[in-house]
Amino acid sequence: MTPKPTVHDYPAVIVGAGGAGLYAALELARNNIKTAVLTKLYPTRSHTGAAQGGICAALGNLEEDHPDWHMYDTVKGGDYLVDQDAAEILAREAIETVIELEHMGLPFNRTPEGKIDQRRFGGHTRNFGEGPVRRACFAADRTGHMILQTLYQQCIKHGVEFFDEYHVVDLLRDEASGGETRGVVAYRIADGEMHVFRSSAVMFATGGFGRMFKITSNAFALTGDGVAMCYRRGVPAQDMEFYQFHPTGIVGIGILLSEAARGEGGILRNDGGERFMEKYAPTLMDLAPRDMVSRAMYMEIREGRGIGGKDFLHLDLTHLGRKVIDEKLPDITEFARVYQGVEPITQPVPVQPTAHYAMGGIPTNTDARVVGDEKNTVVPGLYAAGECACVSVHGANRLGTNSLVDILVFGRRAGLSIAADLAGGGELPALPADAADQVTGELERMRTRPRGENAHKIRVELSEMMMDRCGVFRTADGLKQLTLELRDLHGRFANVRVNDRGKVFNTDLLEAREVGYLLDCAEATVAGALARTESRGAHFREDYPERNDTDWLKHSLAYRAEGGPDIRFKPVTITKFEPKPRTY
Numbered sequence: 001m002t003p004k005p006t007v008h009d010y011p012a013v014i015v016g017a018g019g020a021g022l023y024a025a026l027e028l029a030r031n032n033i034k035t036a037v038l039t040k041l042y043p044t045r046s047h048t049g050a051a052q053g054g055i056c057a058a059l060g061n062l063e064e065d066h067p068d069w070h071m072y073d074t075v076k077g078g079d080y081l082v083d084q085d086a087a088e089i090l091a092r093e094a095i096e097t098v099i100e101l102e103h104m105g106l107p108f109n110r111t112p113e114g115k116i117d118q119r120r121f122g123g124h125t126r127n128f129g130e131g132p133v134r135r136a137c138f139a140a141d142r143t144g145h146m147i148l149q150t151l152y153q154q155c156i157k158h159g160v161e162f163f164d165e166y167h168v169v170d171l172l173r174d175e176a177s178g179g180e181t182r183g184v185v186a187y188r189i190a191d192g193e194m195h196v197f198r199s200s201a202v203m204f205a206t207g208g209f210g211r212m213f214k215i216t217s218n219a220f221a222l223t224g225d226g227v228a229m230c231y232r233r234g235v236p237a238q239d240m241e242f243y244q245f246h247p248t249g250i251v252g253i254g255i256l257l258s259e260a261a262r263g264e265g266g267i268l269r270n271d272g273g274e275r276f277m278e279k280y281a282p283t284l285m286d287l288a289p290r291d292m293v294s295r296a297m298y299m300e301i302r303e304g305r306g307i308g309g310k311d312f313l314h315l316d317l318t319h320l321g322r323k324v325i326d327e328k329l330p331d332i333t334e335f336a337r338v339y340q341g342v343e344p345i346t347q348p349v350p351v352q353p354t355a356h357y358a359m360g361g362i363p364t365n366t367d368a369r370v371v372g373d374e375k376n377t378v379v380p381g382l383y384a385a386g387e388c389a390c391v392s393v394h395g396a397n398r399l400g401t402n403s404l405v406d407i408l409v410f411g412r413r414a415g416l417s418i419a420a421d422l423a424g425g426g427e428l429p430a431l432p433a434d435a436a437d438q439v440t441g442e443l444e445r446m447r448t449r450p451r452g453e454n455a456h457k458i459r460v461e462l463s464e465m466m467m468d469r470c471g472v473f474r475t476a477d478g479l480k481q482l483t484l485e486l487r488d489l490h491g492r493f494a495n496v497r498v499n500d501r502g503k504v505f506n507t508d509l510l511e512a513r514e515v516g517y518l519l520d521c522a523e524a525t526v527a528g529a530l531a532r533t534e535s536r537g538a539h540f541r542e543d544y545p546e547r548n549d550t551d552w553l554k555h556s557l558a559y560r561a562e563g564g565p566d567i568r569f570k571p572v573t574i575t576k577f578e579p580k581p582r583t584y
């Protein structure tokens, strides 16, 4: 008999305690709504803490800047797949968000007059593309760490209730009532006990899924749990084919060296010492958007101009001097010393593109309400924000420093939407006694299966095949092969077993569960990539190298279905900026 779970009642439940989840929780606390924040990691270990370079806002502290310029850059950077109503909100609310962080005590770097300092970042320009602008606010190269600490302190101050190391494993929806949200099921990592959180308002803020690629800047925990749980419960995944590779990862391991290094003047060079970005983006050069720089790097490597003919290039910081490096880039230069044995003050740093950011995810409207179909019909009681969501503010390619703004602007909006929806009070939804049985059974079978497949092996194979056939360059043949390979991996995964049979801190079991989420995210990504017969932003099809607005200026929606995802489409919202050729 399945053991009975412990049941908790909360008007609002947030899954995830990174920047998006914390800002939503803070807003709910300010509105006196009793909220549970569930997180598989201790909150301050969330991946927001790894964000390095900055958070952008058109403050204009060092030179003229305007939210409209920021909006334009975001739309153009996203290769016009951005929903422009969302981009406008992002650019305008970025300013009040950064100022609120400052008032909460976030220790931003300062100008000599005491204003928040700002630096350049890829694709951010003055006057609609004329040249780079200083828009990124930063706390050295530890901006995300400071944001996470600041918001966590505020949440504690406002009495938010945290359930740390509760791994959410299922979303509860009531099919009979048209899919109303009923809560979530969580697995308590400490002792393997199941917990049901009954709630009519659930927000996902579970971050990205870079771990489906072999070389990635993402931590081990970034496995797309929220996207996959919603996908399994009938919510489509939007624009999954757009996955960003960041140009400057540490060779072989993918740890990120922030774009701030180029924002401060760093230069990418090939084997001949040539500043090759001059050829590919004559105006912005090294500060062109990431999709373009990563592709240019692979072109250099393919044409034999990688360092020593190998698959990496050099990031040259040697002309910046010790003071700039020590004051503005201390962490990432330390990474180069520790992981590569290179001294960035005097030596160029070897770099290669690394899988970094998911533009796609759970579809939402601009109030962070999840929308479940091509007509943007709201899913009652379900909300999402941050990297797991697709609002869609980044379109086909995100600009650097736009994610930290996104998670906070739309995290906050999620909190406000939930508060508005709960304003009338009311009863919590009824839940059947067997609400947790399905997922409990799945976990128990995995934990106790005597023989079966090794989850780690599946994870490694998945990450290698995604890297090879669904990375920066894609072809129909590669994607078709990958579709079959993924089907095979899914089949093997159904028979997965784990070594740890215990219940106490069984991370073996949970890591195996995460492989299933990665497989779902990969399946949706590959289906979208195969369907989209054009090149746009981070999605580059060698067999269809041009952008095709006539047929493809639309979002994709992948619905889970027997025999592989069903791909449907919905229009892009265009308000101020008509699509134009994208040059820098």
Ligand SMILES: Cc1cc2nc3c(=O)[nH]c(=O)nc-3n(C[C@H](O)[C@H](O)[C@H](O)COP(=O)(O)OP(=O)(O)OC[C@H]3O[C@@H](n4cnc5c(N)ncnc54)[C@H](O)[C@@H]3O)c2cc1C
Pocket: 015, 016, 017, 018, 019, 020, 021, 038, 039, 040, 041, 042, 043, 046, 047, 048, 049, 050, 051, 052, 053, 054, 055, 143, 144, 166, 167, 168, 169, 205, 206, 207, 208, 217, 218, 219, 225, 226, 256, 258, 356, 357, 385, 386, 387, 388, 400, 401, 402, 403, 404, 405, 407
């Ligand atoms: C190395 C690096 C540097 C970056 N630098 C920048 C930068 O300078 N500027 C910028 O704008 N962006 C940057 N980014 C991107 C940005 O940091 C992320 O997109 C953003 O922080 C994501 O925040 P989030 O709140 O959506 O999720 P996260 O901060 O990833 O938090 C996810 C939360 O979900 C929880 N969770 C996940 N699954 C479950 C589950 N099943 N059950 C319970 N809890 C769960 C986790 O415990 C965690 O609390 C960087 C990214 C990386 C990897």
